[in-house]
Amino acid sequence: MDFRLGAESEQLRQEVREFLDEVFTPEMRERCRSTGVQHDPEFSAAVRERGWLALGWPVELGGQGRDPLEVLAYTEETRRRDAPVYGISTTMMAAYVISVLGTEEQKREILPKAFAAEIVIALGFTEPENGSDAAAAATKAVRDGDGWRITGSKMFTTNASVADYVFMLARTNPDAPKHRGLTTFLVPLDQPGVEIRAVKTLSGERTNITYYNDVLVGDDLRIGEVDGGWRVMTRGLAAEHTASFSGEQDRLVEALTRWACSASDEEGRPRSQDPAVRERIGRSRTELEVSKLLLRRAALLRERKDPSLVGRGSMSKLFSTERLERQAKETLELVGPDGLRSADDPSAVEGGAFEHMVRHAKGTTIYAGTSEIQRNIIAQHVLGLPRSG
Amino acid sequence: MDLQPSPEQQQLIDAFAGLYGDLAPPEAVRAAEPLGHDSGLWRKLVTTGGVEMALPEDRGGFGASLLDLALVAEQHGRHVAPAPLLEAQVAARLLARLDKPPVDLADLAHGHRLATLAVRPAEHGRAGLVPAGAVADDAIVLAGDRLVLVGLSGTVPVHNLGCLPLADVTLDGEGHPVLAEGPAAVGLFAAAVDEWRVLTAAALSGLAARALEIGVEYVKQRKAFGRFLGEFQAVAHRLADRASEVDGCELLVREAAWAAEADPGRAAELASMALAFAAETARDASHEALHFHGGYGFMLEYPIQLYYRRARAWGAVLESPAAGYRRVAAHHLSAAGERNR
Numbered sequence: 001m002d003f004r005l006g007a008e009s010e011q012l013r014q015e016v017r018e019f020l021d022e023v024f025t026p027e028m029r030e031r032c033r034s035t036g037v038q039h040d041p042e043f044s045a046a047v048r049e050r051g052w053l054a055l056g057w058p059v060e061l062g063g064q065g066r067d068p069l070e071v072l073a074y075t076e077e078t079r080r081r082d083a084p085v086y087g088i089s090t091t092m093m094a095a096y097v098i099s100v101l102g103t104e105e106q107k108r109e110i111l112p113k114a115f116a117a118e119i120v121i122a123l124g125f126t127e128p129e130n131g132s133d134a135a136a137a138a139t140k141a142v143r144d145g146d147g148w149r150i151t152g153s154k155m156f157t158t159n160a161s162v163a164d165y166v167f168m169l170a171r172t173n174p175d176a177p178k179h180r181g182l183t184t185f186l187v188p189l190d191q192p193g194v195e196i197r198a199v200k201t202l203s204g205e206r207t208n209i210t211y212y213n214d215v216l217v218g219d220d221l222r223i224g225e226v227d228g229g230w231r232v233m234t235r236g237l238a239a240e241h242t243a244s245f246s247g248e249q250d251r252l253v254e255a256l257t258r259w260a261c262s263a264s265d266e267e268g269r270p271r272s273q274d275p276a277v278r279e280r281i282g283r284s285r286t287e288l289e290v291s292k293l294l295l296r297r298a299a300l301l302r303e304r305k306d307p308s309l310v311g312r313g314s315m316s317k318l319f320s321t322e323r324l325e326r327q328a329k330e331t332l333e334l335v336g337p338d339g340l341r342s343a344d345d346p347s348a349v350e351g352g353a354f355e356h357m358v359r360h361a362k363g364t365t366i367y368a369g370t371s372e373i374q375r376n377i378i379a380q381h382v383l384g385l386p387r388s389g
Numbered sequence: 390m391d392l393q394p395s396p397e398q399q400q401l402i403d404a405f406a407g408l409y410g411d412l413a414p415p416e417a418v419r420a421a422e423p424l425g426h427d428s429g430l431w432r433k434l435v436t437t438g439g440v441e442m443a444l445p446e447d448r449g450g451f452g453a454s455l456l457d458l459a460l461v462a463e464q465h466g467r468h469v470a471p472a473p474l475l476e477a478q479v480a481a482r483l484l485a486r487l488d489k490p491p492v493d494l495a496d497l498a499h500g501h502r503l504a505t506l507a508v509r510p511a512e513h514g515r516a517g518l519v520p521a522g523a524v525a526d527d528a529i530v531l532a533g534d535r536l537v538l539v540g541l542s543g544t545v546p547v548h549n550l551g552c553l554p555l556a557d558v559t560l561d562g563e564g565h566p567v568l569a570e571g572p573a574a575v576g577l578f579a580a581a582v583d584e585w586r587v588l589t590a591a592a593l594s595g596l597a598a599r600a601l602e603i604g605v606e607y608v609k610q611r612k613a614f615g616r617f618l619g620e621f622q623a624v625a626h627r628l629a630d631r632a633s634e635v636d637g638c639e640l641l642v643r644e645a646a647w648a649a650e651a652d653p654g655r656a657a658e659l660a661s662m663a664l665a666f667a668a669e670t671a672r673d674a675s676h677e678a679l680h681f682h683g684g685y686g687f688m689l690e691y692p693i694q695l696y697y698r699r700a701r702a703w704g705a706v707l708e709s710p711a712a713g714y715r716r717v718a719a720h721h722l723s724a725a726g727e728r729n730r
Contacts, residue, residue, distance in 0.1 A: 001398070001456060002391045002651070003644045069390055257725050272722055275715060282714030285721055286662040289644075290637035297392055297640060315633040322630075372626065379625035382632055383605050388622045 005069045005296070012066070013073035019050060020081050032084050033343060036206030039087025039120060039159050047088060048117040054092055061099050062115055068299035072244065076292075079247025087120045087159045094121040094167040094186070097236045101224045110186070121186070124154035124168035124210065125233060131155075132373045134169060135178045135230060139212065141170035141185060148172075148222070150187060150215045156367070160196045160208040163189055167236075173227050182229035186221045187212070203360040245320040245364050246291040248357070249327060253284040255353040256331050263349075277334055284327050291320035311381035314374040321364040322371055328354070328361040392640070398460055405464040408437060413468040415692035421471035422552040426524045431472040435500030443478035448485040448494050455584060459591035459646035463639075466595030466671075469699045473505060473521035473554065475588040480504040480529055483581040484568070491538055491566040492527065502526050504538075507558060508582050508707045514560045518547060520585075520706050522556030529568065529581070530558060536574035537565035551702025582707070583660040587649065589703055590642045590663035596703075597635050597671040600696040604628060604678025607693075611682075624681055631674045638670040658720035665713030668704035675700040 005013075023046045032040060047053055056071040057063020078085045095114035098106050113119040130136040139152025150170055157166055166187045173181030189196070193215040199207045224232035260272040260281065271277050294316040301309040332339045332354045343352035365371045379385040394402060412430045421427040434440075443458055444450020462475055481497045484490040484504065496502040505525035507516035511532040516539075519528050523546035528539045537560070544556035569577050605628060608618035618624050645659035652659075675697040679686040686693055704710075 001394060001643060001647055003647050004651070005390055257721065261722070261725060278715040278718035278722070279711050280714075281721060282661075282665070282717030285658075285717050286641075286666050286714065289659075289662060290641050290666065293640035293644060294633070294637050296390060297636075300390065300392060312636070315636055318630070319633040319637055372622075375626040375629035376622075378629035378632055379619070383619075383625075383628055385605070385609065385619035385625050385628070386617055388620050388625060 003293075005073065006067075008067070009069040009073045012070045013077055015050075016052075016074050016077040019046070020077065020083055024081060024083050028084075029082070032082075033204065036200070036204050037159065037162060038084050038205060039162050040084040041117075043084050044088055044117040047085075048115070053088060053115060053117060054096075057096065057099075061096075062111065068303045069296065072296060072299050075244045076247045076250070079244060080250045081247075082251065087122075087162065088117070090123050090159065090167070091119065091121040093236045094123070094165070097167075097184075097232055098186075098223060100235065101232055103220075105220060106186075106223070119165065120159055120163040121165045121167050122157045122160045122163040122189075122208075124157050124166040124187070125237075126155045128153055128155045128209065132370050134233065135182065137169050137171055137182060139168070139170045140174075141172050141183060141217070144216065147216055147218045148185065150185065150212045150217055152212055154210045154212075156199070156207050157196075157210040158205070158207040160189060160210050161198065161206070165189060166210060167223070169229050169233055172229075176227060179230045181227055182233075183226050184223045184229040184232040185217050186223055187215060187217050188221070191215060201363065203363050204356070205363075244295050245317075245324050246288055246295055248360065248364070249284065249288040249291055249320065249324050252324070252327055252331060252353070252357050253281060253288060255350040256281060256284065256334075259335060259350055259354075280327075280330055280334055284331070287319075287323040287327065291316070291323065294319055308382075311378050314369070314377040315382070317368065318371055318374040318378065321361070324357075325361040325365055328357040332358050392643075394460060398457060401457060402460050402464065404437070405461045406467075408433060409464050409468040409470055413470040413472075415695060418469050418471055418692075418695050423548055424523060424546055425471045425552040425554045426473070427471045430470060431474075432500065434472055434474055439474050440477045440481055440500065441498040443482055444485050444494060444498060445482075449498060450481075450485070450494075454646075455587060455649040456643065456646040458588055459642060462588045462591035463595035463598075463642075466592030466597075466703075467599040469596060469695050471552075473503065473524055475585065475592060476505040476521035476525070477503055479581050479585045479588065480506045480525075480527075482584065483529060483577055486577060486580075487568055491568070504529060506581055506585060507531070508585055510578070511558075511560055516558040516560070518549075518555045518706055519558045521554050522558055523547070523554035528558050529578075530560065530565075531574065531578040532560055534572075534574055535570050536568040536578055538568055539565050549702060551699045553699070553702055553706070555706065579657075583657055584649070586660040586664040586707070587642065587646050589707070590660075590667035591646065593664075593667035593671040593700065593703055594635075594638045594642045596696055596700055597631075597638060597667070597674040600671070600675040600678045600693065600700065601628070601631055601635050603693050603696070604674075604681050607678070608681050618681060627677050628681075631670075631677050634670045635674055638667050641666055658717055661713050661716040661720070664704055664707070665710040665717070668700075668710050668713070671696075671700035671703075 054063035055066045055074055059065040091114055098110055125134045127137055141148040141150045168185050168187050169182050171181055172183040193213040195211040197209050199209050260277050263271045298313045298316045335354050338349045339354040341348040412433055442451040442453040446452040484492055503525045504527040505521040507519040507528050507530040511530050516530045522528055525541055528541055530537055530539050539558055547555045549555050608624055611618050642663045645663035648656040648659045679693045679697045685691050
């Protein structure tokens with residue numbers, strides 16, 4: 001056994017830290033915060049220049065062929081700093097699916113633009129009437145000559161306001177069982193019939209609801225087989241179920257530590273001497289370590305294509321997000337009234353980090369499969385319990 | 390990074406899993422209560438090399454790493470084994486670090502003599518609740534800044550929640566052999582307690598994993614209202630939470646054991662993390678497993694109560710999880726202070 005991440009991973013972590021110091025300026029951070037958009041063209045261009053858009057892809061597909069522990073170092077560091085990487089990650093996730101399942105023409109048309117960071121692709125799986133149950137999609141795609149006409153709506157199409165395409169799951173066969181009547185399309189957003197409406201969220205991030213009214217899409221933008229959309233989507237989503245939330249935990253416990261070392265109580269004693277504060281720091285540090293270990297194990301299972309990844313990836317997501325939420329709540333309570341001040345208040349503690357994390361953490365236990373979905377997966381795939389009736 | 394035990398480590402795991410499986414079934418654990426010591430099991434552990442392996446090669450041992458010992462301790466915990474293996478290993482390793490140990494290490498290795506460690510320093514001439522103190526011949530005790538060896542004839546076992554062989558040890562004056570004094574004594578003691586933390590965490594990790602298995606097996610075969618208990622999400626979801634913690638706990642404890650040799654700069658912080666997290670994980674896993682047995686869980690007849698009680702007792706002999714987490718913070722804050730200097 002060996003718990004070292006390896007020289008390459010540590011080297012890349014250092015490079016990413018230096019890169020973020022240079023590129024992710026306070027001005028860019030403020031731009032992301034005030035607009036709530038999790039994409040920044042200048043940032044994406046800088047990532048492209050470093051060749052980091054597709055770190056973990058095989059070299060023959062245009063990636064860097066980095067191992068999962070190197071990719072993790074990049075993910076952990078960018079999330080620790082809250083850098084605007086979400087647009088890149090959804091774009092490259094769709095691009096990856098196209099590179100594996102797309103036609104030669106689609107690869108020629110889309111992949112070079114994705115690799116040039118010239119396009120943004122948003123995800124359109126969830127709908128207003130279905131949350132975690134993506135297979136219940138009701139948005140319709142109906143044949144029309146050589147193409148398709150799409151009608152319906154998608155919820156939480158984050159970055160749609162700056163995106164070129166939505167990678168969408170639509171129902172093409174209403175008579176088939178729900179998983180077998182779906183097809184995926186790459187729907188261009190800049191066309192008649194598409195309406196994008198901003199949806200503001202608890203964390204300050206802007207997401208969107210997108211409406212499609214008889215939107216025409218050529219058959220050349222269908223990804224994968226007709227009625228084979230579920231398989232196409234799960235191929236892409238397999239990446240999301242091992243998403244890392246240890247970066248956020250790291251950011252939070254560091255902010256708590258800095259605060260504890262600089263603030264004093266009414267009697268002038270440093271808060272770092274308060275046993276309750278010390279206990280919370282120790283718990284947060286420990287939970288961060290466990291979150292990292294569960295995530296790293298999932299990354300190794302993925303590399304080996306080990307089927308136990310399904311449940312073990314869910315353990316990583318469940319543990320890290322549930323503990324993050326508890327850490328955020330208890331940290332805010334420890335910090336007291338001044339922790340309530342938001343980032344735009346000049347006297348905000350740690351730049352408003354504590355109140356912001358309470359908002360942000362709530363979302364992490366919901367998106368990419370709620371905690372209840374993860375528990376169902378673990379109960380079934382790891383513990384071998386019967387499906388609940 | 391490699392999270393798989395090596396082939397040699399796997400052999401070690403299998404060998405001890407077999408030994409405990411044969412000699413420490415729940416009936417044997419129950420029969421050894423209330424003292425918590427099974428002399429047949431203990432003899433077998435000694436003749437298999439359970440103590441000998443923990444000593445360095447140049448002191449007549451097999452030179453096992455702390456990680457090797459932790460893998461054995463996991464099996465120990467899976468069977469809530471009534472034998473003082475962890476304490477004997479930790480005490481023998483401490484004595485082996487002395488130039489001239491006042492005890493023949495071969496006697497320890499071959500079970501002719503059993504030494505243990507008082508994991509908390511003596512206060513007012515008394516070391517309370519010494520683990521294995523009710524069955525050991527000697528206890529290593531830190532009294533002030535002196536590390537002494539206290540003979541244990543006539544100690545009275547303390548009846549306790551976990552049926553552990555605990556005893557209060559009284560120091561009588563100046564007669565005890567002094568093992569070390571001053572900073573050397575404090576350093577030896579701290580290192581040994583950290584080893585005890587890691588091995589006890591490993592035992593708790595194994596206990597937690599086995600308790601969860603027992604609970605899962607039960608809800609798969611027990612029906613209520615015409616359905617298996619495991620079909621109810623109120624049951625399944627809590628077990629899923631515990632399963633995530635149990636997996637995380639195993640990784641954390643193994644990392645802490647590995648770090649003792651491979652990453653000494655983080656070893657002390659990880660040792661405190663491991664014990665605090667393992668104590669909570671074992672507590673919560675055994676809680677759900679017992680609770681989902683319903684009334685049967687409350688009966689002494691079912692094995693799950695053996696796990697439930699030891700989960701709450703093993704780690705508590707030294708410190709609460711809250712105190713453990715405060716130790717983690719102390720390591721982190723002093724490192725943060727260094728960085729800011």
